[in-house]
Amino acid sequence: MCIQEMDAGIIESCGKFDRVVPAGCFCLLYPIENLVNKISLRIQYLDVACDTKTKDNVFVKVVVAVQYKVKEDKVPSAFYKLTDPKAQIRSYVFDVVRSSIPRLDLDDAFASKDDIANSVKNQLSSLMSEYGYEIIAALVIDLDPNAHVKAAMNEINASMRMREAAAEKAEAEKILQVKAAEAEAESKYLSGLGVAKQRKAIVDGLRDTVHVFSDQVPGAGPHDVMDLLLITQYFDMIRDMGHKKSGNTIFIPHGPHSIEKLRGDLKNSFMSNAEKSTTNILK
Secondary structure (H helix, E strand, O other): OOOOOOEEEEEOOOOEEEEEEEEEEOOOOOEEEEEEEEEEHHHHHHEEEEEEEEEOOOOEEEEEEEEEEEEEHHHHHHHHHHOHHHHHHHHHHHHHHHHHHOOOOOOHHEEEEEEHHHHHHHHHHHHHHHOOOEEEEEEEEEEOOOOHHHHHEEEHHHHHHOOOOOOOOHHHHHHHHHHHHHHOOOHHHHHHHHHHHHHHHHHHHHHHHHHHHHHHHHOOHHHHHHHHHHHHHHHHHHHHHHHOOOOOOOOOOOOHHHHHHHHHHHHHHHHHHHHHHHHHHHH
């Protein structure tokens, strides 16, 4: 007779265990000796599904994958001591899972899958070794809560992410507003500097013009120079208004006496402001 590779044969003599024959050919003293069974030495795979609940009362389905095989030196124990090894493994897995998961909340159970798998492997190894089985690996391949619980968890996660996104968006808008305010303040500061420099240049130009005109035209005083400048600017303004294509119309007093009145109004305004400043300083 022959035994295939990765198998072992159980030989009984007169109904009593006699020996284990490895793969290959062998002879029997029939009918005294009999080949009662063949034991596979290959690694076997078993899925164990277990329903339990967590510490926070959430029912979950835990699936544990167990890889095991028969030890070559303990083939008789695997055959004679254990009738249904798969049922025995299932019962041990149920015991470990149902004693571990109820101590953990649902989130902790997901985070502790490796610890649960190690507990299953350690307990199975110590218990199944007596029956001639070696536990190669034990993995928690699935931890599936109720569909309503999963939907609630997804909603919580989505709400949390939306809250974080809203906070980040608000922070970005805050930064944009701060930067815009800083830019506006810098722009106004630079604009103020430009206006101040422009006014200083105008005053310096007017002063130089008054001096040059007074030196080159005998008998001309500062008032004459200012009247001439006002007339020049007045006609420049009239020209610019005529060149514009807009439909707006502005009526302004026009005539030689208007320039004199404008100069008088400016003079009175300057004098009034000077008197107010002097009064404030004396106070």
